Amino acid sequence: MTKTGLLMPGFGGAIATTVSGVIDLIKQGHVKKYGMISEKQIDDRTLGQIAGAPEIEELEVGGWDAVDATIGDAMKLHGVLEEWQYNLVSPNLKRLRPWPVRCPDLEKKSPWGSCIAQICNDIETFRKERGVDSIVLVNCISTMPKPTPNPAYESISSLQVACQQDDPCITPSMQYAIAAALTGSAYANFTPNPVEVPSIVKLAQQHNTPFAGHDGKTGQTLLKTGIAPMFNIRNLRVRQWISYNHLGNRDGAALAEPNANQTKITSKANCLTQILGYEDVGHKVTIDYVPHPDGELGDRKQAIDHIRFKGFGDTPMSLLLHFDCQDSSLAGGIVVDLARFMTVSLARKESGLQPQYGLFFKSPQVPNGEPDHDLFNQAAYFEAWVCQDANQ
Template structure:
């Protein structure tokens, strides 16, 4: 933190003054619940209708960081659904999640953003090769950037969770992969990977908020690496998994040994329906449990996700933690979590957009490990403890801001 203090004195300028120009946020899954809530929130915060409660970057520890203003973001995206953001927002209001009057207040901005939504890539029933699809998606992003006079576009994947991947030889060989991509008869990559590829082709920083495959194809990641953009992921750590990453390290700090950590999730909404598919849910379960496995060093950790449509947008999660303490004694902790899931994710979308703008400006490339704070399955980091991640993120923001201000960032090149 002394970094920050020094800079101010040296430069005689408040870091917040950095001029990023206008920045684009490109949402893959732009008409989904998380995306729509983020757009409502962005508009409401930019118009000062609400305070940015739930935004990490508003905390004191980020006061010295150079972050773009909410009002300087422009939103667009891809989706494969024809239900507009406005319709979706109305549904969310009916479900009691978003206040109806707020939707009314930002209806214009929702309409505007929805007008910038292009057709996503849907592997089902398309004739185009994946190479063509990626280049089409990429052009959409570039066009968005140019039309709106944006200095950069942050691409964020908030589309439906996909099933996990079977292994193919193409995933480990760039040349094999490339030719498979050219073949219109094949759908070698899942949609999330095509979309991620399109982002890097467009030179855009890319963030994966879902547990889908995305860049987790070695050959694709190699390919993407050549474009030298910053990337971050994976799978937003918003609820139960977050709570676990808070509690598990604290138990460990006291020398208490977790024997088992059993959990259940109940959720409805779009995400609930998607996860009712046993293949999609398995991707999510793996992603949710990875951190806990690390943090507890191999406790028994059964976990379930149930689609309970009547819960609507609410997610309820129960955890039962069985711990060994002094002289073989046992301790149990139970937690029940109940929240509108998208309300936890949406402010993180805004935080990630702001921080990724800084990362890009400050010249980061590849996985930004410090963004592990936001993810169940952090790319570029082995750290799962939330307290440590909190520390790391704030430190990164100040160091990156320092680098930006001292002219070593990409911005000034």
């Protein structure tokens, strides 16, 4: 059996532990394969099978985290899996520990600096020890403040100089992306942390590795980019769209930091005018961290959208939506999809930014022009990509 490595920076986080736990439960036959595009049935095959993607049973997980706790303890802490599910997760997975965050080591001289050399070494050791053929890194680390412009982001040569010096302008999310390219692995950026700077995209092209991002489209933006096209189809004029989120999990705590909050809001606010095709919409997005009393909502984010619009005869109307999202479950399916489909991208020798994955992201990164945020256009584009070899 061929194997694919799914390596997640942020391995002890809510998303990565949910991904690891659910993959394990699927392998044991305890849960169904819902919530993944790769499992969507077309005739007698799934989209994953049509694309030639690895099966879920062929995925091996691993990764890095800033917190040194076993995956079992972290999984319990996040409380995404229900107790009966947690009890069925394999003891081997529960005992696993993430690799630590790699810090500068002056003893270790390397062409790409000591941090990246250590990350590359982790990847290659995993490849050998677990016998995997392809590796996909899906970045699931905490949201961090947006970096300021730096020459290292422009050319490969200045990027390499900054890496050699373990310069902090190379953010953790960037370090993992660079290590992915250098080890011939695919990289998807599930976080809103900007990574897709010209020098890193060029590096991925140079190493023939695919690159996708950023910020997983899981809850409110999924809904928004699905509902906004409906207003367009019926020429109902949207006047105001107010999006409110409150969450009490660890991601919410990270987003309480004002700069991280801004990184996320920028990522969430991009899509509406592009889909509607006009700008005079009062669009406001807010995210608040509200710790739940007794942690009772756990990982569940409350996303509320209030949309005011006008119809025939200028008649004012409004729509109120409340999405009680199980955030990590919505995210987990996409992470698995990215691991499976990006293995196909590696096999098809696709390199640099991959626009077909726009469907999975709030801020799709495309090689040229502006991204299309319309969920239905994105789905059609993605399915055409999946079927491109199958149709030949």
